[in-house]
Amino acid sequence: MLLIKNGRVLDPATKTDAALDVLLDGDRISKIGANLAAQGAEIFDAKGLIVAPGFIDLHCHLREPGQEMSETIETGTRSAARGGFTAVCCMPNTQPVNDNASVTRGIVERATAAGAVRVWPIGAASMGSKGEALAEISAMKAAGIVAVSDDGKPIANARLMRQVMEYCNSLGLPVIDHCEDPSLFAGGVMREGPHSLRLGLQGIPAQSESICVGRDVEVAMLTEARLHIAHMSTRGSLAYVRVAKKQGLRVTCEVTPHHFTLTDEDVRYDSHYKMNPPLASRADRDALIGGLADGSVDAIATDHAPHHAASKDVEFDRAPFGITGFETAFPLGLTVLVDSGKLSLTRLIELFTTGPAGVLGIERKIAPGEPADLTIFSTSHEWIFRAAESPSKSQNSPFDGRGFRGAAMATIVAGRVAFRR
Amino acid sequence: MLGIETLSSEQIAFILDQSKPFQEFQRHPLKKLATLRGKTVAVAFFEPSTRTRISFTTAASRLGADTMALQAESSSLKKGESLIDTVRTLEAMRPDGIVIRHSSSGAPEFVAERLEIPVLNAGDGTHEHPTQALLDALTIRDRKGKLEGLNVTILGDILHSRVARSNINLLSKMGARVTLCGPAMWLPRDLAFLAPNLRLTHRIEEALEGAEVVMVLRVQTERIHEPSLAPDEYIAGYQLTPARLQLARPGALVLHPGPIVRGLEIDSAVADGPQSGVLEQVTNGLAVRMALLYHLIGGASADAPHPAKDRTNASD
Numbered sequence: 108m109l110l111i112k113n114g115r116v117l118d119p120a121t122k123t124d125a126a127l128d129v130l131l132d133g134d135r136i137s138k139i140g141a142n143l144a145a146q147g148a149e150i151f152d153a154k155g156l157i158v159a160p161g162f163i164d165l166h167c168h169l170r171e172p173g174q175e176m177s178e179t180i181e182t183g184t185r186s187a188a189r190g191g192f193t194a195v196c197c198m199p200n201t202q203p204v205n206d207n208a209s210v211t212r213g214i215v216e217r218a219t220a221a222g223a224v225r226v227w228p229i230g231a232a233s234m235g236s237k238g239e240a241l242a243e244i245s246a247m248k249a250a251g252i253v254a255v256s257d258d259g260k261p262i263a264n265a266r267l268m269r270q271v272m273e274y275c276n277s278l279g280l281p282v283i284d285h286c287e288d289p290s291l292f293a294g295g296v297m298r299e300g301p302h303s304l305r306l307g308l309q310g311i312p313a314q315s316e317s318i319c320v321g322r323d324v325e326v327a328m329l330t331e332a333r334l335h336i337a338h339m340s341t342r343g344s345l346a347y348v349r350v351a352k353k354q355g356l357r358v359t360c361e362v363t364p365h366h367f368t369l370t371d372e373d374v375r376y377d378s379h380y381k382m383n384p385p386l387a388s389r390a391d392r393d394a395l396i397g398g399l400a401d402g403s404v405d406a407i408a409t410d411h412a413p414h415h416a417a418s419k420d421v422e423f424d425r426a427p428f429g430i431t432g433f434e435t436a437f438p439l440g441l442t443v444l445v446d447s448g449k450l451s452l453t454r455l456i457e458l459f460t461t462g463p464a465g466v467l468g469i470e471r472k473i474a475p476g477e478p479a480d481l482t483i484f485s486t487s488h489e490w491i492f493r494a495a496e497s498p499s500k501s502q503n504s505p506f507d508g509r510g511f512r513g514a515a516m517a518t519i520v521a522g523r524v525a526f527r528r
Numbered sequence: 529m530l531g532i533e534t535l536s537s538e539q540i541a542f543i544l545d546q547s548k549p550f551q552e553f554q555r556h557p558l559k560k561l562a563t564l565r566g567k568t569v570a571v572a573f574f575e576p577s578t579r580t581r582i583s584f585t586t587a588a589s590r591l592g593a594d595t596m597a598l599q600a601e602s603s604s605l606k607k608g609e610s611l612i613d614t615v616r617t618l619e620a621m622r623p624d625g626i627v628i629r630h631s632s633s634g635a636p637e638f639v640a641e642r643l644e645i646p647v648l649n650a651g652d653g654t655h656e657h658p659t660q661a662l663l664d665a666l667t668i669r670d671r672k673g674k675l676e677g678l679n680v681t682i683l684g685d686i687l688h689s690r691v692a693r694s695n696i697n698l699l700s701k702m703g704a705r706v707t708l709c710g711p712a713m714w715l716p717r718d719l720a721f722l723a724p725n726l727r728l729t730h731r732i733e734e735a736l737e738g739a740e741v742v743m744v745l746r747v748q749t750e751r752i753h754e755p756s757l758a759p760d761e762y763i764a765g766y767q768l769t770p771a772r773l774q775l776a777r778p779g780a781l782v783l784h785p786g787p788i789v790r791g792l793e794i795d796s797a798v799a800d801g802p803q804s805g806v807l808e809q810v811t812n813g814l815a816v817r818m819a820l821l822y823h824l825i826g827g828a829s830a831d832a833p834h835p836a837k838d839r840t841n842a843s844d
Contacts, residue, residue: 301721305533307633307655307693376634421610422632424653 108132109522110145114153114483118160119457120472129158131479134521138475151524153483156516159456160471161193161480162437163463165283165361166258166337166408168429169195169226172213173202178413178500180214181221183433185498186411188526190433191459191515193480194225195411196467198258199236206231206242211250223525224518225480227253227467229283232271238263241270248278253467256283258337259383261319263289265326272332281333281359281466286319286344287384296424298371298385306374308423311385317343324351327358335466336360338410340384342394349403359466361408362395364432364439369505378419378426379505382412399458400450406463407455409436413501431499435492435506437484441513445486452486479522486513488528529648529820530637531656532697540665540698543819547666550822551815553590564593567825570623572598572615573650574630579786579810580650580659584627587817593825596623615639625825628652633690646824654688659820660785661694663813665702667805668741670812671781676703679777681735683768684745684793685714691785692745696723709735710745711757711765732766736775744768744784744794759792769795773803781805 109131116127116139128143129136138145164187170178180197187195197214199205205214211228218226230247234240236257244255255275262268262284275282292315297303299310320336324347327334336348339360351358365382370389374380387395398404412429419426437459444450450458459482464471473481491510494502518526532540553559569588573581581597588595598618611630618626625646628636633653640647651657665675672678680699686692686708699706700723707727708719720726729735736742747762773780782794782804790796799806 299716299718301718304687304716304718305693305722307653307690309654376637417610420612422630422635422638424632 108137108145108148109151109519110143110148111151111153111158111481111483112143114156114158116158116473117453117456118473119453120160120461120470121474123473124453129473129481131519131522134479136473136475136477136479139473151517156483156485158473159482159484160460160473161518161520162191162459162482163467163471164192164195164409164411164433164436165406165463165466167195167197167411167433168200168413169197170413171201171217172210176500177415180217180226181223182498182500183411183413184218184223184226186431186433188223188518188520189498189515190435191437191482191484191518192224192433193482193518193520193525194227196227196229196253198229198256199231200259204231204235205229205247206234206236208243208246208250211247211252215251224520227251229254229256229258231255232257232262232282233267236260238267241274244274244280245278248280252280254281254283254335256285256337258283258285261285261287261289265322268323268326269330272326272330272334276330276332279468281335281468283335283337284319284323285337286316286323288315288318291315291318296381296385297374298387300371300388302371302374306376313341313343313387313391316341316384317347320344320347324348324356324358327351327356328354331356333357333468334359338363338366338384338408339404340366340387340395341391345394345398345403352403359405361406361463361466362399362404363408363410364436365430365505367392367395367399368439368443376423378421378423379430379503381423381426381428382410382430383428396444396449399444400454404458405466407436407440407458408463409433413499414503415501416503419503429503431494431497431501431504433499434497435504435509438492438511438514439506441486442511446512479519481519482515483517483519484513484515488512488514488516490514529646529658529824530640531649532658532661532694532701533656535701537701540662540701543662543816544666544669546823547662547812547815547819550818551666551812553818554811554814559590560592561590562592563822564588564591564826567593568596568623569593569821569825570596570598570618570621570626572618572626572628574600574611574628574635575651576600577629577651580629583810583813584650584817587814588821590814591818591821593821596621611635611639612642615643619643619645625821648820648824651690653690654693655690656694657690658694659813659816660691661698662816663809664695664743664783664785665698666812666816667783667808668781670808671805672740675699678704678740679707679738680704680741680743681707681709681739682743682745683709683732683735683766685747686710686719686745687714687716688748689745693722695743696726700724700726707735707739709766711762732772733775736772739776739780741781741783742768742773742776744782746785746787746789747793763792767793767795768798770797770801773798779803783809785809
């Protein structure tokens, strides 16, 4: 038993914000109340800290199997635990692609053996994520996937998208799309605009994303399926999502910390500023923050994309897309969104807990009988993020050396302390 | 020396002034100085080039420096070596500076952040080609006596042109009035943000009216990612012909960074005509590059060099 004492319990799901103790028994929450006592329980003193439901990351890359030089399930989940995440959804673009049950089972087994936090695999929508034939979605669901996606590539063919949505709807799975029009993307490396012109870097127009979001919303209208827009980065995309929500469609979306923090003005000839979707204009960034505040955006997701140093230490246009993100995600939320007064702390917690849970069709709350997954954080702890000190195998972060106020102080997964600062 | 964008107008004027003695020097019968004797310049071209490479190599040699050349076609890059490993290998041979041409925008800056020796950008992707803009400015100043207040029109594929970017930066900083003209897909509206007071137009007649300098860009077929314009369409809309040149101020100077595709972006009669400064540009390229190498590698003070005093016997 683990008794968390003296903390402030902040749970958007149960609308709790009070000084309460939480007793964990095994892998479940047993009791919530004031001044709890339990014979023989280990005590966790959470004085001055906030106790929230365990954070969920809807979007990450753990690189196993196949790219263990950049990350493994073990190193990635240890980094996730430091960031306060109790569960992470890993994208299927591994080698081989997670497009069948045996790969899914391999990931689940490895996560059970070596994972610091829960790993919920996302299966490929199409075989090899090639956008041609449906993957073995039903078998993968039986093996443990929580959603499907061809992340990294859009599902370019609308008819295939329709089939994926219809099939996933019947299986109760959300379809996550990486929205991008390949012909407009056209080999671009950053957002098209004054800054891409100044740097002489091939631009990707914002519409490359929003055109695809618009199409997906139309297909969601046709199929009535659950559609989730991954790493949304433009106000045009946000407008389509708002229309869809207004019409009652089951359309959700996520925004990454780097897209609400940085803009295309920050891009330098440093591949730590290269990700896909690229950093957006200031107007887009501000619109995304508006969406995070008003509920149009459902979740903050990291898109943690580790790449080993040698692959990133190259010319900007030759570097792979992506940055790491587990350990800076919530601190960026506190600094950029809450400290600036744009979001309440409760809203930020929603975006890491009930929001992503809702996308997956599950609940996440602090209540008796619920899984004992908790994130205990400080809003005042001052620290500096050092990529070299991260358990992740990769250090490709533009936030290396940045100072933060607030961080996860302990991450509890299934009643065990997975990380303690 | 990575780009014009970060230079001040004073620094630009200084480089141009410093290029003057080297310009005169090109007319001397014995073209060899001892200024950089014992120094070595690495000339690393990761992208095919003839004129810029020869110009830099010649500039270094006329200053008395030795050069070590790397060319993409024959280099270890073909064997999969990364840029950073290649330039670190070159640096280990202890050159005093490195000149880099690369197809990736920002490659010289990437290299400069990781090496100790001075880096000179000889053209990077679609970003900058600073020595081209400086030699263009020198040519304009010689012919027109000034840069400030001049009407300069840059004509062609602005989007993919590093020459255009460096010239836009330089000319704007020096107070020229710059007009950009080209087909719509090569002239994105956001180009207007590159510098203050830029004028953009798709109509060549409008662009040429009142122009005192016309810079014709090469149509860069190797950098075009989108479906390109049919050559006949380009010729009909944007080729600089004798008739169109009549729209500019009398005696307007015509420049072209080369290599020229005759009959595409420029009519031969214009390229070879009295208003063309094309060959002066080539000679001035040597002067500008000598001045830059002298200052970057020679570790010189602000004093102007004295070619006459420094000149050595050609057999030296």
